[in-house]
Amino acid sequence: MPVRVVESSTLSQVSDAGPGQTSPQVCTLLSVGQAFSGTQNVSNQQKDEAWRVNVRIQGCDLDHGYLCGTMEALNVPMADTPVVTFWEGEIVDGKNYTFFTGKWEASPEDDIRHWTKFPSFQPFLGQVELDGGKSLDLSNYPYIFMRWKEQYFVNVGTDCGLTIAGFYYVCFSCADGSINGFYYDPNSSPFQKLELKSTNEGRSGFSFSSYELQ
Numbered sequence: 001m002p003v004r005v006v007e008s009s010t011l012s013q014v015s016d017a018g019p020g021q022t023s024p025q026v027c028t029l030l031s032v033g034q035a036f037s038g039t040q041n042v043s044n045q046q047k048d049e050a051w052r053v054n055v056r057i058q059g060c061d062l063d064h065g066y067l068c069g070t071m072e073a074l075n076v077p078m079a080d081t082p083v084v085t086f087w088e089g090e091i092v093d094g095k096n097y098t099f100f101t102g103k104w105e106a107s108p109e110d111d112i113r114h115w116t117k118f119p120s121f122q123p124f125l126g127q128v129e130l131d132g133g134k135s136l137d138l139s140n141y142p143y144i145f146m147r148w149k150e151q152y153f154v155n156v157g158t159d160c161g162l163t164i165a166g167f168y169y170v171c172f173s174c175a176d177g178s179i180n181g182f183y184y185d186p187n188s189s190p191f192q193k194l195e196l197k198s199t200n201e202g203r204s205g206f207s208f209s210s211y212e213l214q
Helices: 108-115 119-131
Strands: 035-041 050-061 066-074 083-091 143-153 167-173 179-184 192-198
Touching: 035 179, 050 192, 066 143, 108 119, 108 167, 108 179, 119 167
Parallel strands: none
Antiparallel strands: 035 050, 035 192, 050 066, 066 083, 083 143, 143 167, 167 179, 179 192
16 A cells, blocks of 8 residues: 655654654554554566565664564465564664664665655655754654564574575554555565555554563
8 A cells, every 4th residue: 555645734744853752642552462464565577476565663772773483485386384573673763773774785775775765755755865864853644664574484494495695675654553564675675565454453462661561
């Protein structure tokens, strides 16, 4: 599902932030135990292909710009069972992380090329080109930008035929919990699109902020 274009009324919430920069707004749909489902398009020049994908958030610490979770890929041709990976995320807040990745073989040009695929990023383009977005206040913006990096396979070995060398540029909508993302790996098909919607499944996980088990 395409990302909604930001209406002009929301742009007034974007302003330069001082030293007292705050964390992104608390979104009820971006919380521990929340589940999402959808697809990842892995098409290439030879064939059109999409995998069904389930994601669940296992931990979230907005103050430190951190979250983590699991990703389950179904109907993967080279795998006999669904492939589950554990990922860790960086929340772009201008305090802990900026729009510039600075690792994982991603250059600032790669960052700009991927972020600009999200219409909701467009108001920030000029400032991000200057400083990565350090001076932007994203605390009240209706979208949260993140990077998700898969760390390891949970239920299969590294010889499963898949790679987790790359990472996802992610845009999360606080309004409806939809997630749009693009996978970046110089050695994989470019701009593999991830499209997820929040589900009403039961929640389970842990919270770093309160250290409570749910």
